[in-house]
Amino acid sequence: MGSTIIESGSDTALAAVDLHKSYGGGRGRPPVKALDGLGFTAATGSVFALLGPNGAGKSTTVKILATLSRADSGTATVAGIDVQRHPERVRRAIGFVAQRPVTDPMDTGRENLVLAGRLQGMGARDAKARAGELLDRFALTDAARRLVRGYSGGMARKLDVAMGLMHRPQVLFLDEPTTGLDPQARAEMWAEIERMARDERMTILLTTHYLEEADKLAARLAIVDHGRIVAGGSPEELKNELHGDSVVIELDTAAARPAAAVTETVVRAQEALARLGTLRDIVMDDDVLRARADNGARALPHVLAALETAGVGVVSAAVARPSLDDVYLRHTGHTFASAQAGQAVAERAGDLAEVAR
Template sequence: MNTATTAATSTRSTAISAIGLRKSYGDKVVLDGIDLRIPEGTIFALLGPNGAGKTTTVEILSTLITADAGQAHIAGHDVTADADSVRRQIGVTGQFAAVDGLLTAEENLLLMADLHHLSRSEGRRRATELLERFELTEAARKNVATFSGGMRRKLDLAMTLVGRPRIIFLDEPTTGLDPRSRRVMWELIRNLVTEQGVTIFLTTQYLEEADHLADRIAVLDHGKLVAEGTAQELKGLIPGGHVRVQFADEAHLATAAEIFGVATRDDESLTLQIPSDGSITNLRAVLDALDNTGVQAESLTVHTPDLDDVFLTLTGRQTAPTVSTIPTPGAPAASATAQKESNR
């Protein structure tokens, strides 16, 4: 995140906040005291393995279920005490497209307009606008049962937008879509934020999706937030970054190995693996060291941890890891409570 983005984020109002949310079903702890602060006009991604508590978090914040403990506010409204006001501010798109296959795309949108108590003329205007925005105009009069998975997901998101929500919960919105359809959905989601200032709360198991879309990412495991920050900040938590330099012969390799004492040498491939944080400063230092000693490299590649590494490191343990939270710029660090295991 650049300096301008950081400054903008720090001055934004809070769209979603939660303190100490807990939820259990019998003796199974689903959420174990999570804290959130999400600025308006941003995309927040919640990652976690199956059963981590992602859907439960969405259900609580969208007033579908109540928490056992803790507090949550949406656009300043308490999700329990002022649920009706919350519902007027939000839209929810679940894991499966909630469209009626017996109706046409236009009829599905008009039905949502009726549910939002829009006038007939306003409902038709809104339906026409959304069909155009989601490139569904040609399919407007076709039964949804004939739609592809990507078209159904686009219509589902369009239906969520009928009421002009300021905050949208997207629970694994691209599950089952092919790569092309997934990228179309990414573009639509990003445009909602950049063009209309909508706040997006996204849960996903596609790490590339979170990396591509989210301003901030949190990792949920066993009902607890185990890390939070920008994609780059989270990647920085994981060791293993390095610069891999290949040489033309053993002589150059041996000379370079003497320069970089902590590097890992591979005589068979004539490569040297030098620890690096992936920064330009670090890369420049490596190149300068080689130039200053007259060692010529054949090739150089930079390897940095990705979100796959973050996800596997933070969620691949039998016991929950220590929480690592990188505060939102301009906001106090969120506390986190770590207790029991969750299965949802």
């Protein structure tokens, strides 16, 4: 359980310890290891983010904590309650907003909310009053009598969140609350998440594959990769661990086709920079070179000169303070974007294999 992050202090709202979960193969396929010893803790009244690319294990973790799925091994507590021993008590304490909508498109916004409240055991009058309150808060009152199928993406997502809040949970799980939303709807959702954590001292576990979302909202976050947590802390702590600046250089490989010549250009660039010695953690991502330097602005002219001497052209070069993208690269050895793309390719290959059977 080397990948468990333990938060100091006893005011812990969520704790997952050494969770393992595989989904079971069959038809000649090996089982998929969704969680591989994942663990973290989150403090009461804070926003905690699980940040990871597609297929990292975020939804699996949230479902286990929300008692919708069982881990193969490991333990989890929510608001101090063990999820396996007392799932009913956990369900009363939490709100759960799934990655995919659960609203009924052929019902109105208000009816969806009242039904969610009734399912949670609320009385009819209480459910109606609470629905009115939440419709107001999410600026949905004007649309309350309309069928949900006519809602915009942002309105529908706000209604999903409102459904999770009907019974006034202490802990709210939001599985990718803003995926697919336009920038304005995303900003509104962010403001509401911040408000709930601040004014209502609600504990919010959020999953996301937007680096900037975790950076903006989370007091602490954990980066999930292949079912494990590879790094955790506050966004600032994680970025500060990376001393110095990030340097990104796009090499000019246009003239160097075919592929063998491209590879040769990249190797020449790497050798030249290794000799120079001012850059460290050099990683190539196609023809983009990423590295770190103690002082990026001072290093850059020397780097460009070394590349020129080695006969390697440069399309662009940039120096920046560390971002969460750099944190991810440092801990996984690949960029966030390439992990997303890699998972998409793997899923397509899986689908094709399925079709071919």
